[in-house]
Amino acid sequence: MTKSDTTEKNRVTLSRRGFIITGAAATGGLAIGFNVAGVTDALAQKVLGAAGNEVGAWVLIKPNDQVVIRIARSEMGQGTLTGLAQLVAEELECDWSKVTWEYPTPGQNLARNRAWGDMSTGGSRGIRASHDYVRQGGAAARQMLLQAAAAEWKVPVEEVSVDKGTVSHSKSRKTTTYGKLATAAAKLPVPDLKTMKLKDPKDWKIAGKGLKRLDTVDKLVGKQIYSIDFKTPGMLNASIKDSPVHGAKIKSFSADKAKVMPGVRGVYQVGVGAVAVVADSWWQANKALDAVEVSYDDTNGSRIDSAAIAAVLRGGLDATENVSVANKAGDAKAAIAGAARKVEAVYNAPYLHHVTMEPLNCTAKWTADGCEVWVSTQNGDAALAACAEAAGHPPSKCEVYKMHLGGGFGRRGMSDFITKAVLLAKQMPGTPVKLLWSREEDMRQGRYRPITACKMEAGLDDKGNLIGLSMRITGQSILASVAPARMQNGVDFIATQGLQPIDGPQGNEGGFGYTIPNLTIDYAMRNFHLLPGFWRGVNNNQNAFYIECFLDEVAKAAGKDPLAFRRDLMSKNPKTAKHLAVLDAVAKKAEWDKPLPTGIFRGCAQQMGYGSYVAAVAEASVDARGKVKVHRLVMGTDCGHVVNPDQVDAQVVGSVAYGLSASFFEEITLKAGIVEQQNLDTYEIMRMADFPTKVETVTVPSGGFWGGVGEPTIMVAAPAVMNAIFAATGKPVRSLPLKNQKLRA
Amino acid sequence: MARLNINGKFFNLTVDGDTPLLWAIREQAGLTGTKYGCGVAQCGACSVHINGEVQRSCAVAVKDVKPTDKIITIEGLSPSGTHPVQKAWLALEVAQCGYCQTGQIMAAAALLKKKPKPTDADIDDAMTNICRCGTYQRIRAGIKLAADGGVASKAKG
Ligand code: FES
Ligand code: FES
Numbered sequence: 017m018t019k020s021d022t023t024e025k026n027r028v029t030l031s032r033r034g035f036i037i038t039g040a041a042a043t044g045g046l047a048i049g050f051n052v053a054g055v056t057d058a059l060a061q062k063v064l065g066a067a068g069n070e071v072g073a074w075v076l077i078k079p080n081d082q083v084v085i086r087i088a089r090s091e092m093g094q095g096t097l098t099g100l101a102q103l104v105a106e107e108l109e110c111d112w113s114k115v116t117w118e119y120p121t122p123g124q125n126l127a128r129n130r131a132w133g134d135m136s137t138g139g140s141r142g143i144r145a146s147h148d149y150v151r152q153g154g155a156a157a158r159q160m161l162l163q164a165a166a167a168e169w170k171v172p173v174e175e176v177s178v179d180k181g182t183v184s185h186s187k188s189r190k191t192t193t194y195g196k197l198a199t200a201a202a203k204l205p206v207p208d209l210k211t212m213k214l215k216d217p218k219d220w221k222i223a224g225k226g227l228k229r230l231d232t233v234d235k236l237v238g239k240q241i242y243s244i245d246f247k248t249p250g251m252l253n254a255s256i257k258d259s260p261v262h263g264a265k266i267k268s269f270s271a272d273k274a275k276v277m278p279g280v281r282g283v284y285q286v287g288v289g290a291v292a293v294v295a296d297s298w299w300q301a302n303k304a305l306d307a308v309e310v311s312y313d314d315t316n317g318s319r320i321d322s323a324a325i326a327a328v329l330r331g332g333l334d335a336t337e338n339v340s341v342a343n344k345a346g347d348a349k350a351a352i353a354g355a356a357r358k359v360e361a362v363y364n365a366p367y368l369h370h371v372t373m374e375p376l377n378c379t380a381k382w383t384a385d386g387c388e389v390w391v392s393t394q395n396g397d398a399a400l401a402a403c404a405e406a407a408g409h410p411p412s413k414c415e416v417y418k419m420h421l422g423g424g425f426g427r428r429g430m431s432d433f434i435t436k437a438v439l440l441a442k443q444m445p446g447t448p449v450k451l452l453w454s455r456e457e458d459m460r461q462g463r464y465r466p467i468t469a470c471k472m473e474a475g476l477d478d479k480g481n482l483i484g485l486s487m488r489i490t491g492q493s494i495l496a497s498v499a500p501a502r503m504q505n506g507v508d509f510i511a512t513q514g515l516q517p518i519d520g521p522q523g524n525e526g527g528f529g530y531t532i533p534n535l536t537i538d539y540a541m542r543n544f545h546l547l548p549g550f551w552r553g554v555n556n557n558q559n560a561f562y563i564e565c566f567l568d569e570v571a572k573a574a575g576k577d578p579l580a581f582r583r584d585l586m587s588k589n590p591k592t593a594k595h596l597a598v599l600d601a602v603a604k605k606a607e608w609d610k611p612l613p614t615g616i617f618r619g620c621a622q623q624m625g626y627g628s629y630v631a632a633v634a635e636a637s638v639d640a641r642g643k644v645k646v647h648r649l650v651m652g653t654d655c656g657h658v659v660n661p662d663q664v665d666a667q668v669v670g671s672v673a674y675g676l677s678a679s680f681f682e683e684i685t686l687k688a689g690i691v692e693q694q695n696l697d698t699y700e701i702m703r704m705a706d707f708p709t710k711v712e713t714v715t716v717p718s719g720g721f722w723g724g725v726g727e728p729t730i731m732v733a734a735p736a737v738m739n740a741i742f743a744a745t746g747k748p749v750r751s752l753p754l755k756n757q758k759l760r761a
Numbered sequence: 762m763a764r765l766n767i768n769g770k771f772f773n774l775t776v777d778g779d780t781p782l783l784w785a786i787r788e789q790a791g792l793t794g795t796k797y798g799c800g801v802a803q804c805g806a807c808s809v810h811i812n813g814e815v816q817r818s819c820a821v822a823v824k825d826v827k828p829t830d831k832i833i834t835i836e837g838l839s840p841s842g843t844h845p846v847q848k849a850w851l852a853l854e855v856a857q858c859g860y861c862q863t864g865q866i867m868a869a870a871a872l873l874k875k876k877p878k879p880t881d882a883d884i885d886d887a888m889t890n891i892c893r894c895g896t897y898q899r900i901r902a903g904i905k906l907a908a909d910g911g912v913a914s915k916a917k918g
Pocket of ligand 1: 796797798799800801802803804805806807808817818819820
């Protein structure tokens with residue numbers, strides 16, 4: 017949403033009927049049906065949820081000194097909610113033990129001229145892209161509260177100080193609290209946020225500390241409400257099935273059998289390809305859905321299968337036309353042709369599914385006046401836009417109530433499931449309908465991590481120096497499908513994520529860490545009908561696997577140690593000093609040069625992504641039957657500033673599971689255009705027994721920049737392990753997932 | 762129609778006999794702490810105790826549960842939310858998104874009842890629930906902490 021031209025009455029009318037999701041401590045859980053009718057429209061806009069005084073947009077203070085911090089980004093497990101609250105509280109100088117939180121709604125954000133900024137939560141941007149303005153919001157609130165105290169005591173504001181929400185004037189020995197000052201402070205004008213002077217992170221007392229999350233207790237007792245758990249009076253439940261071949265349309269369907277099944281209230285077509293059954297309970301709806309007979313017009317879909325896709329990619333590896341160059345130096349082709357020694361390899365990475373533990377769902381209520389949705393979404397703004405578009409109402413007449421996510425990983429950054437819920441609810445005006453996808457539907461209608469392949473070629477001189485490297489990536493583009501407007505001159509720059517010049521426009525996001533005199537990295541786009549999406553770490557995952565595993569092949573050909581080989585390529589360029597520093601940090605922690613017990617081997621990897629520098633060292637063994645055991649992983653991150661070290665540790669260790677699960681087990685294949693993996697019995701996911709014995713995290717924040725945390729380390733976990741496996745078996749792993757590879761003869 | 766004993770309370774539920782226990786618990790009994798993740802006994806998000814044994818409730822039909830069978834869900838594990846496993850989970854901040862955690866806690870509680878001092882191999886065997894956020898390392902540590910006399914004994918040193 018970029019339009020903010022609508023602040024009229026309708027918006028307010030809707031928000032009066034709405035409710036706010038808040039922290040447990042504020043209200044004892046979910047404040048459903050909170051009703052502010054009876055207060056003036058102006059106040060309805062101003063006071064979002066709990067009773068209290070709003071001191072600037074980010075902070076609400078209650079008479080009992082409780083501080084409610086507004087969180088614009090979504091919480092999906094990554095701890096952003098707590099981290100953002102720490103940043104606000106740090107500048108506010110409040111008592112952390114009295115802090116709770118609430119989500120402002122996207123509709124309120126729109127009505128208030130985007131007071132809470134960007135509500136999307138992806139690309140590990142939750143903290144790094146909002147740290148400045150949330151801290152400014154906290155600082156502004158502090159200034160307003162101190163001004164209120166100064167005015168009350170008739171003393172200069174410079175003489176007033178605050179410690180943990182208690183305000184004092186030492187000369188007169190007067191003290192008071194934020195709770196008592198809030199009413200007066202709320203009436204003061206909010207200062208220009210840009211003029212707020214922020215603390216030096218070295219002086220932080222709340223931020224930078226491994227404080228407990230604000231949203232844990234409900235999750236341990238079954239009280240956390242995800243949108244799958246949402247209930248509202250009169251709500252009906254629905255299950256849906258879209259065309260298994262993406263893009264195919266419904267020719268006709270027969271609902272005769274389904275309609276007479278227990279509990280069924282209606283069977284509706286949704287969009288061009290889907291049928292949904294609405295029933296009293298979801299189980300009834302889902303059962304009846306099986307009884308709906310649908311015939312599809314396949315002409316718009318594709319019947320391609322995995323073998324055919326692989327053939328197209330093989331063509332892409334050698335294509336000479338329509339290739340976009342991402343990174344270039346010297347003449348790689350000539351250098352490799354004239355090299356003393358050549359190394360060549362082709363790598364492959366399959367389609368993958370996100371598998372959020374909470375299957376996709378959304379509750380929608382449509383009336384002629386407006387539309388409301390209750391949904392676990394990573395992107396509140398996009399959810400509001402999708403809701404409005406499907407509802408046929410202006411955004412000002414729509415509202416999105418965001419709820420905690422049972423996993424996002426990129427999937428819930430899309431709004432297709434919201435669109436479907438609204439299109440369905442529109443056919444039952446006035447009735448709230450919860451549309452929950454079965455896991456099977458969720459698997460079939462994914463937005464898959466795109467399939468890519470890579471041809472690597474390297475040339476070494478007679479001393480084993482890497483003088484030329486060529487890297488051809490081919491495969492499906494995410495942007496071409498999801499956000500064509502973001503492509504640059506028709507090029508999907510995300511396809512070569514992490515490999516672009518450190519001096520280029522993507523250098524701060526993920527610049528290539530190696531300096532090689534003759535280099536070509538390019539991309540040949542090959543698109544297929546299966547819908548792609550952003551998957552935690554995105555193309556960095558495949559790209560780090562390609563470059564980092566191939567470098568170990570090249571190092572071996574050069575007769576060099578893989579760490580020393582990398583250091584050679586990094587140490588000459590001061591611009592890659594941070595890449596090298598984090599690699600050195602993990603190597604030191606892992607004691608790279610110290611011998612390991614017989615049978616255990618090491619591998620390393622490094623990459624830059626989402627503004628952070630990451631590296632890993634793995635220790636693994638491969639038994640006689642080819643079974644891999646990862647004994648230890650040391651994961652290093654330089655994310656500039658650390659807001660909550662315990663949550664950084666949790667994210668990094670969790671990313672190892674996501675990355676290794678994918679590279680060991682996960683794969684989406686197609687047969688006659690349809691995804692073959694229909695549930696978790698055929699789409700294997702890593703469990704406890706296969707998780708590394710020990711994952712250690714090394715955080716080396718070097719300051720001066722703000723990097724992401726949720727995604728970066730995922731990209732180095734797998735290549736480090738694959739390199740350890742290569743060291744153990746002597747055979748490089750070039751194709752994922754590992755389960756398809758025979759590691760021992 | 763089914764008569765179920767959930768968390769020590771009897772529920773008379775209007776459901777077809779083939780309804781999975783998971784959906785009767787969530788939709789008819791209204792206890793949403795038990796989660797749907799796959800419906801095919803793979804993920805463990807729906808784990809409950811039936812007569813003290815951990816079971817994946819998506820794979821148990823309501824008609825196969827007798828009124829005398831004692832079903833415990835996460836809401837009934839400890840009325841105050843202070844089961845040693847819950848306390849350990851809180852102390853170690855195990856949960857990320859938390860969606861799988863009610864199932865993980867039910868599985869861990871059942872394991873500790875059987876094996877108060879589980880080995881790593883016991884934990885690997887018993888804890889087959891999927892956590893997509895990847896909290897396995899802290900789950901293992903949480904089980905060990907709970908087995909070790911729990912949070913209270915740790916605090917005392
Ligand atoms: S929902 Fe029962 S095991 Fe997944
Ligand atoms: S905590 Fe998110 S799936 Fe386990």
